[in-house]
Amino acid sequence: MAVTTTKMLQLLITATFICVASGKITVQIMNMIGYDKVLAIDCRSSDDDLGQRTLLYGETMKWRFKPNFSKTTLFHCDARWEADVMLQIHFxxxxxxxxxxxxxxxxxxxxxxxxxxAYDSKNDSWDFRFSYS
Structure with a gap:
């Protein structure tokens, strides 16, 4: 019985490692604010600085990466654009x-x-996350 449990645990650890090591994530940010609205976006993690990008209406910023093994991968972004006033958010x-x-x-x-x-792939829908005010 102990041998079977040990083998099952080894198999589970190996499967988890393969899944984390081979799975790539795609993150996309799209500007649909308005035809005359330019979105400036600057994203980074503790390992990668993606730099600032300027997105015109309908344009998308996209990047791919592998999550780290310790499951602490975090990308945060600063976004800004001008409406009646300059708006800026961190997310x-x-x-x-x-x-x-x-x-x-x-x-x-x-x-x-x-x-x-944010897109909810399980329900194939867009979920409202936050407003600018």
């Missing part, structure tokens, strides 16, 4: 412990005039 674009089960391997963000939405 977490990917956090392993939340998004591994939430968006899976395809995490999408949609900036609109009303606020920011």
């Amino acid at each position: 977490i674009a990917y956090e392993y412990m939340k998004d591994h089960y939430g968006c899976g391997s395809d995490c999408r963000w949609l900036f609109t005039i009303n606020g920011v939405y």
Whole structure:
């Protein structure tokens, strides 16, 4: 019995390692604020600085990465654009412990005039996350 339990535990650890080591995540941020609204976005993790990107209406910023083995991968972003005044927000674009089960391997963000939405792949819908005020 102990041998079977040990083998099952080894198999589970190996399967977890393979899944984490081979699975890539895609994060996308799309500007749908308005035809004349430019979204400046700057994203980084503790290991990677993706630099600042300027997204015109309809454009998307996209990156792929492998989560670290310790399951602490975190990408955060600063976004800003001008409405009647300059608006700026800071948000977490990917956090392993939340998004591994939430968006899976395809995490999408949609900036609109009303606020920011995140894609829910399980329900094939866009969920409102936060407003700009």
